[in-house]
Amino acid sequence: MLREALTERMKTALRAKDTRTLATVRLILAALKDRDIAARSDGDRPQIPEAAILRMLQGMVKQRRESIALYQQGNRPDLAQQESEEIVVIESFLPQQLDELGTEAAAKAAIAESAAAGIKDMGKVMALLRERHAGVLDMAKAGAAVKRLLG
Numbered sequence: 001m002l003r004e005a006l007t008e009r010m011k012t013a014l015r016a017k018d019t020r021t022l023a024t025v026r027l028i029l030a031a032l033k034d035r036d037i038a039a040r041s042d043g044d045r046p047q048i049p050e051a052a053i054l055r056m057l058q059g060m061v062k063q064r065r066e067s068i069a070l071y072q073q074g075n076r077p078d079l080a081q082q083e084s085e086e087i088v089v090i091e092s093f094l095p096q097q098l099d100e101l102g103t104e105a106a107a108k109a110a111i112a113e114s115a116a117a118g119i120k121d122m123g124k125v126m127a128l129l130r131e132r133h134a135g136v137l138d139m140a141k142a143g144a145a146v147k148r149l150l151g
Contacts, residue, residue, distance in 0.1 A: 001050065006029055055134065057093055065087065106132070108149065
């Protein structure tokens, strides 16, 4: 589903002569192709699953946010703006993120389901959250919530 959406968005951007969207979607597709090739060489399936694509997109957003901070420190607002525009395009392919209350509720449910007793069980809880809420949960915020609830 995401692959088709990416291809369709590329075609739309090409017709509309939207160079920023086109360049960003091409970057995403290139990264996706690299991941597919790596998965093939590992003996896995010919294409990575949707959850892996979502993680890849989240990683791309995180990378761009870090770049924005560096560009702002280096007094390069033009490059920071470009990264911001790329984030908008990439996030359009991601599902809506859970808010603070949703994150807290998911953390409580995962703690209850995994029967976590203390901070030493945080790994089990985080693995469960990653499995159940891939793509819709900011794992950094979830980690802070789990730590607070277990600590």
